[in-house]
Amino acid sequence: MNWTTLRQLVPHPGRSPDFAACLAAFPQLELARTTPQHPLYHAEGDVWTHTMMVVEALLAMPAYAQATRAQQEIVFLAALLHDVAKCSTTVIDPVTGAIGQPGHSRRGALDARIALWDAGVPFAAREAVCRLINVHQVPFFVLETSRRGVTPEFTVRELSWQVDIGLLAMLAEADIRGRICPDPQRVLDAIELFRELAREEGCYDRPRAFAGDHTRVKYFRGTEAHPDYPLFQEPGSQVIVMSGLPASGKNSWVEKHHPQLPVVSFDDARQALGLRHGKNDGQVGDYTQERARELLRKGLPFVWNATHLSTLMREKTLNLLYKYHAEVEIVYLEQTRKELLRRNGLRDTSLSNKKLQAMLWNWEIPLPQEAHRVRHIVA
Incomplete structure (x- = not known):
């Protein structure tokens, strides 16, 4: 497997994915066929079924057709690998039988990084994929301040320094459309509000602007400040x-x-x-x-x-x-x-x-x- 081969997996708009080739490129995905999911949130069944539905939902989105080829490559690979680590993070409650995959996003980013590194994927493209995988569920809950402990504005501003918000929203939407779950429209509405907030902050397609590097560092480390107003920098090493x-x-x-x-x-x-x-x-x-x-x-x-x-x-x-x-x-x-x-x-x-x-x-x-x-x- 190499970068040339992986790029050929990425369908052009209007074309169908070759899932057999995807499985051959990433053997770990074979385990997704037998990895169960919580039936309430994934009534479609196993992880591979969900993954295929997510990829197909992504390819059907107008935003995918409008994306550049480089963006299509990044978001397609992120969709294909977004749940790659569910096979290794699955836990089943011995009493209730409830299925969970805690930490699968972080572990999935690690799994993807190693696989794409070995395939010789260029650093910028590789890390764009891995960062999307790491935070792919955040848009579902970004407006729930009490759940995340920070304001939605903070989350959007921080994410904009990690990923392309437009691609993240596209991936999150495909993730919801590619499953059978209660009230998907509620989550789709949350994702759309996430998009609008990023546009209001001027960071939908670029990092949120800050008055300076010091202000940015202090802000993301929890100092109460506004990105547009510079903080005094005390002298140091x-x-x-x-x-x-x-x-x-x-x-x-x-x-x-x-x-x-x-x-x-x-x-x-x-x-x-x-x-x-x-x-x-x-x-x-x-x-x-x-x-x-x-x-x-x-x-x-x-x-x-x-x-x-x-x-x-x-x-x-x-x-x-x-x-x-x-x-x-x-x-x-x-x-x-x-x-x-x-x-x-x-x-x-x-x-x-x-x-x-x-x-x-x-x-x-x-x-x-x-x-x-x-x-x-x-x-």
Whole structure:
């Protein structure tokens, strides 16, 4: 499977999908044939039946016909893979028999990322697909403030920095039209209101504008502010936060582009403490954080060099940096699987290739709203 092959799966408007070819391209979807769903919300039956109905609903939408070819490729693959992880997240209540698939959107984004990465799908297209999968249900509930804990305006503004709102609404609508459930019109109305809110915010087809990067970062981290009015930025360190799988080239990039800057590194901490990879990570983390605090208190620029692979891992680092008013740039590096394993095999490291590949299940790419600037450098 490669990108050329995958693009050929995407039907032009008025053409029918080749579902047999889709199954051949993504073998994990075969499991969808025998994956049950809650009959109240999916009376059509198994996940594969639902997936085919969603794809057919998408292809019948005028918005799909009006989309660019690149947009059609993204939204089609997102529709095809939007429930790819239901097979691995299904839980059945032993008492009531109720079926649920908690976390299937996040896990589906991870599954899709790995499959599309191995297929050589270009980074921008791949991540557009994965981001849509990750949030594909949000438009159903975006107007329910009490359920999400934030205002609809906040949700729409944040989503606009992650995905194309128009494509997300298209996917969400297809998801509802491609199932048998009670009162689908109520959800379709909610999706239409979601579209209208995004248009009112000026972010239907672009990220919501902010008065500045600092205002954006503070707003998305919970500060009460309005996007159109700048917040005062207190002086602090300028910090480059590295992100990427082991052997993706982070050390080389830092040595080449910022050889003069101090570096905070878990690897350096392990070396200083005489510990192997995976041993006493808590002690390594404490050592690293204290080194960072020393530099932050002095307001000095530095590089924080670590994998920072998941959103949770990055959040721990970012919480500390923003506490000290740092200005942050995230630099994410990526290689192919083949190149990663080749490089890792040549390194003097206790991290085996098997352990490296296990880290893929925490592989979440930095999103634009996480820092003042986010750069993705892909080989």
